Amino acid sequence: MTVSSPQGRFVDGAAGVDGRVFKRASAWGKHLFHEYAGGPIVHVHLGLYGTFTEWAVPPQQPPPPPVGQVRMRMVGAEYGTDLRGPTICEVIDEAQVADVVAKLGPDPLRRDADPVPAWARISKSRRPIGALLMDQAVIAGIGNVYRNELLYRHHIDPYRPGLMVSADEFDAMWTDLVALMQVGLRRGKIIVVRPEHDLGAPSYAPGRPRTYVYRRAGDPCRVCGTTIRTAELEGRNVFWCPQCQT
């Protein structure tokens, strides 16, 4: 694998893996790990702006010139990819990967995900469930969209303290979350609106409803018509239906 940093902010890191055999990619929550033969691992977190774009390597021609701020460029035999705008892009070792993962809760997309520690923390906490679900140390991988939509689907007010959430409610949310995130992974987009609430067309169709509450402040609830509310909770916008969620 040829690895470089056209932008210049990952030059040393790129040199640490350039020319090595790319072994595998794995993820835990929002953290991505690229393992290379010989040990070095590229740790990436996309954050708010980060994005990968892929392109086919032109046969017998040089790769296309980078467009914009390309932090990391990877070029293989057939395909190349450009990484722009990540919060984290660094080369680390196995022990450091363990340190990163040790700070994360279970990832619903992993086969080995164990919800028990997440429930242990939630059931003992007075913090709002809307904050706990966003805490990567409680559950890894949930973002603002899934947080808001999950609480709507389970009729739970985001400000309800974690210790006021019942075991049955948590179990139902976890099961639902695993299914929703698997659908999202498979489809490459977040799909959370049930067909019966689509008002005519499925939510995954272009231009159709995508969410129940996320970014719908001031609009009517798709189920009861009550105006969707929004507020800031620990620095992030929460959205909820004051009628459906208690």
Next chain:
DNA sequence: CCTCTATGGCGAA
């Protein structure tokens, strides 16, 4: 087409 906003998290202050 143009403008606004944010599917996060780090590090400086």
Next chain:
DNA sequence: TCGCCCTAGAGGC
């Protein structure tokens, strides 16, 4: 607590 990252989708016109 604030600025940064500096992309790209959503929404308005």
